[in-house]
Amino acid sequence: MNSLPWFTVAGGINTDIVLRTSADPRHDGTSRITGWTQSLGGHAANAAVALARLGSAVRLVGAVGTDADGDAAVASLAREGVDLTAVQRVPHAATGRAVVVNGPRMHHMMLECGANDAIGEVPPGAGPLLVFDPPHRVLRSAIAAAAGRLVVANPGGGIADALPLILMADRRVVLVCNETEFGDIGGPARVAELREQLAALVVTKGAAGCWIADGGGTVTVPAVPAKETDTTAAGDTFTAALAVGLGAGGSLLDAARLAAAAAAVVVENVGGAVSLPGRAALLGALSRRAHPAARDLLGGKAAATSDGQGEHSCV
Template sequence: MDCMIETHHMPKPGETVLGNSVTLIPGGKGANQAYAAGKLGGRIGMIGAVGDDAYGRRLKGNLEDAGVNTECVEIICGGTTGQAFITVDEDGENAIIVIQGTNRDVTRDRVQKFAEKIRDSDIIVMQMEIPASTVEYVKDMAVEMGKTVIIDPAPAQRELPDSFWKGVDYIKPNESELEILTGRKIRTKQDIRDGARMMLDKGVKGVIVTLGEDGCMLVTENGEKSFETTKVKAVDTTAAGDSFTAAFAVALSEGKDCEEAIRFGQKASAVAVTRKGAQTSMPSRSEITN
């Protein structure tokens, strides 16, 4: 559950500022992406965990309203549903602190119970708000099954072993996440290229680096390509990356090639940043195809 705080500007260390408002909005990177994929018409199910509390019940219900199959989202008695505290300034930029809660309980053993669901899927999308060991375990399982694997590496973690990345089809870091993953400064377009190629060397097949209003860059062993994006007035960038990832995956599932899927993802994120919140900002199919 996202606790979104609107303020004039981000507080500096030691500074107290007055906020304008506070709102509770269903969120979570995996749930955001599942919700967005459902709204876009994707056949989507989610594996995860929530607490036996009001937040957990609301989050599950919200996913179901978007057409997401939640039979593999377990309710853990005594657990606390994951939460995020999001500060958004008047320019739409955000800073986020995540409390994992029951996301920590999405373990290898818990996921193994749903192996058939993974086998029945074409594309597996994962994030880093669950244990990295679980992500790697599911990745290995999905690769062995011949599935397309997409990892949104947020929140980014340093010094993950190369084995973690081997066989991943696509990762979608932003510039700061790429910097954390590679351990090198990312300041220029050449830095982005070099950082992305470091991830290719670790076994990733395609790196899509999102660059905010500057679009994104795709880097593969065959070369690189930049994609400009439509200029819009950003109100809140909280779920821009999640809407992109979801739309990218939906487009791939419908047979579009990587470049077409990226453009579809950009259309979705361009709509999402014009609205407040995470799942409340996700576009419908008609909004990005008309």
């Protein structure tokens, strides 16, 4: 594998309680719970785990409480080899908690931010960065700390508020969002404008794959077929693998193909990023399932694609 840069990830660390239901919940209705899990979660924590299992060195900037959930989160991340020197322990605050409901046709999350509201600013000289759901002060510090290097931002539901700050970053930000979030910032009508103001735009579409846009144009990247079990952390894993592909020197297109394969692996497991296979098994699964040009990123060769679209690059 290519020698990857040391990634810094900033954002939420939670305890995830994931409920699987036999029917989609509806107003005043009752749904039977068919199974549930409790595990480490939070967008930034999930991405840090995925990065570590993909073979990257990673530092996490976040905050947890001094409660039992905080102890468990720190222990779980430490086992993954994540650098926790920038993770604060916040007295008198509960560790963040998310309750996720996965029905046959719906996915809904309820979030208690807790200690996540106390997340500190990103230290200077952080290098390539992934930022999730950041308060403005954290996003601003992340862009400054990257010192001209790659920033991958996934602002989540706060994308409309975060976008003006992102667009001030002089085309250094790869913006990742889902279809709903993309609609919140104007949708397809703004693609031409955003292509000129971002390093790249990546819009995820679940089972329909994703599409990518940068100075080279717009391309649709199909999803990798998977037997969906639990979509928790699929987007976080996608974003992490996208960053790995770009950090390895790959084109935007090949990095997105690698990300699609990584997301396919995670949705077949229950419990999010922590349920990903170990590094060797994960890399083996990606080698079997990723597009050939994306597989080269794992093997240390960021080769151009053979379909004439390898020119898409944002790094």
